[in-house]
Amino acid sequence: MSAVDPRQPPIIEVEHLCKHYGDFIAVDSISFTVHAGECFGLLGPNGAGKTSVIRMLHGFAPLSGGRLRVFGLDIETRWRQIRSRIGVCQQDNTLDPDLSVLQNLDIFAGYFQIPKRLARQRADELLQFFALEKKRDAKVGELSGGLARRLTLARALINDPELIILDEPTTGLDPQSRHLLWDRLQNLRARGKTFLLTTHYMEEASQLCDRLLIMDHGKILIEGSPTGLISTHVGASIIEVAGADEALNTFLDDHDIDFDTRGERLIIYNNGDHAVEHTIRTTFRPQQCTFRSATLEDVFLRLTGRELRE
Ligand SMILES: Nc1ncnc2c1ncn2[C@@H]1O[C@H](COP(=O)(O)OP(=O)(O)OP(=O)(O)O)[C@@H](O)[C@H]1O
Numbered sequence: 638m639s640a641v642d643p644r645q646p647p648i649i650e651v652e653h654l655c656k657h658y659g660d661f662i663a664v665d666s667i668s669f670t671v672h673a674g675e676c677f678g679l680l681g682p683n684g685a686g687k688t689s690v691i692r693m694l695h696g697f698a699p700l701s702g703g704r705l706r707v708f709g710l711d712i713e714t715r716w717r718q719i720r721s722r723i724g725v726c727q728q729d730n731t732l733d734p735d736l737s738v739l740q741n742l743d744i745f746a747g748y749f750q751i752p753k754r755l756a757r758q759r760a761d762e763l764l765q766f767f768a769l770e771k772k773r774d775a776k777v778g779e780l781s782g783g784l785a786r787r788l789t790l791a792r793a794l795i796n797d798p799e800l801i802i803l804d805e806p807t808t809g810l811d812p813q814s815r816h817l818l819w820d821r822l823q824n825l826r827a828r829g830k831t832f833l834l835t836t837h838y839m840e841e842a843s844q845l846c847d848r849l850l851i852m853d854h855g856k857i858l859i860e861g862s863p864t865g866l867i868s869t870h871v872g873a874s875i876i877e878v879a880g881a882d883e884a885l886n887t888f889l890d891d892h893d894i895d896f897d898t899r900g901e902r903l904i905i906y907n908n909g910d911h912a913v914e915h916t917i918r919t920t921f922r923p924q925q926c927t928f929r930s931a932t933l934e935d936v937f938l939r940l941t942g943r944e945l946r947e
């Protein structure tokens with residue numbers, strides 16, 4: 638976990654931020670702060686409002702209400718200064734398919750008026766950093782989805798940004814690419830960069846984020862560190878039982894043990910209680926029980942439910 642320096646102003650300050658599309662409220666008065674060197678996660682089901690927040694954060698979409706400051710500067714009046722110091726990887730790839738990998742990086746460097754020699758040096762470093770050197774002259778339209786994603790990330794770093802905003806950076810990547818990316822992001826964190834990222838991979842959020850929030854229907858449900866949220870909302874351990882029966886339900890009710898139903902399975906929040914674990918193991922369906930540590934995914938599902946969005 639990165640140490641927060643109270644003398645440094647926050648990198649991102651979001652106060653009562655709102656986004657409306659016509660009558661629809663996509664972001665409903667949310668507030669949060671991200672400090673220098675932190676990796677902060679925005680989590681939530683499809684349609685929760687994450688991308689809407691991110692678009693306002695990099696000046697792509699106007700605010701419908703509230704305040705947003707980045708590097709202490711107001712996004713509504715100072716977005717030009719802010720944009721030169723941030724790198725953004727949008728949810729959708731916005732690469733030019735007719736240009737080569739290198740040309741895509743060169744053109745982007747041009748938007749930031751980076752001198753040609755420096756731009757080429759950075760491009761070479763980034764192609765190496767994201768293991769894309771062999772594709773340097775390939776047309777982007779010929780890249781696989783995962784390679785294009787890696788290039789989008791490389792492009793987001795061309796201006797050597799202080800703040801890196803990543804909207805689902807690893808969606809669609811194979812496990813190898815995902816692990817490569819996690820490794821690269823950790824490397825950038827060690828160099829003092831600040832991150833705001835969205836992801837649907839709870840393992841990714843647990844590994845990368847110092848703090849995160851879970852939002853749904855435009856509102857923040859909870860905010861905290863991954864381990865803090867796990868211990869507060871689901872406890873240390875979980876017992877999963879397939880095809881539970883009346884007797885087990887009665888036992889859980891009688892002993893005031895928290896549980897949820899997830900399809901055909903019972904999710905029992907037993908919080909490391911060995912006596913409960915022993916009873917369930919020996920008395921109720923021992924073959925159909927899984928005993929495991931609680932994860933951020935349990936927190937997410939507990940708070941946002943099982944209903945599909947949109
Ligand atoms: N330009 C738009 N016009 C109208 N509605 C929009 C627009 N952009 C987003 N929305 C709606 O706002 C809500 C929030 O969308 P947003 O893209 O911010 O969600 P998200 O949390 O990023 O979801 P996902 O996980 O699917 O990427 C959704 O209901 C979406 O349909």
Ligand SMILES: [Mg+2]
Pocket residue numbers: 687688689728804
């Ligand atoms: Mg999104």
